[in-house]
Amino acid sequence: MFTAFKTEEKNNCCTPQPKGKVECPSCHEKAKGVLGKTLQHLLKDDAKAKLSCFDGFYYCKTATCKVVYFRNNEILTQDDVKVVVGLKEGAEPATVCYCFGWSKEKIKAELEAAGKTTVLEDIKAKMQNPGCSCEILNPSGGCCLGDVSKAIKEIQEIV
Known part of the structure; x- marks a missing residue:
């Protein structure tokens, strides 16, 4: 079980986390x-080696877009990321909670077997103990609860 994680800090040569939203150069949706530190933890070594720093990137959550991260003319795709980006179309497993291992497949199996899911309760309980690390484990760099709730609704419509 994941309890704590330290990452090596690369020199902060760029700007901190970008504010606001910017249009993805591929799908033109806001990112x-x-x-x-999210990129530092999740990018493959060869992708990291090509970057002068990890700051200033945006995350594109559009399911049909191949872009995962971008900054100016730099584009990173699933091929550059260590984990499967579960919100992207065709992702298997379609992970929605990277800290505690919940995927769309696991939620669907629970709904089919029990008629309900405990995913939100499970995540909220585990956020208290041992705690979560969404900033470095989730490709979006943020809390998964919104994506988990959306996934539950989508799956309930088809189950």
Whole structure:
């Protein structure tokens, strides 16, 4: 079980987490800024080596877009990320909670077997003990609860 994690800090040579939203250069949907430590933890070594720093990137959550992160003319895709970006179309597993291992597949199996899911209760309880690390484990760099709630609704419609 994940309890604590330390990352090596690369020199902060760029700007901190970008404020506001910026249009993705591929799908043109608005994307939110992500912390440099998120990329530092989730990018593959060869992708990291190509960057001067990890700050100033945005996360594109559009399911059909191939872009995961972008900054100016720099684009990073699933091929550059260590984990499967569960919110992207065709992702398997379609992870929605990276801290505690919840995927759309696991939620669907629970709904089919029990007629309900305990995913939100489970995550909220575990957020208290041992705690979560969304900033470095979730590709979005943020809390998963909104994405989990959305996934539950989508799955309930088809189950």
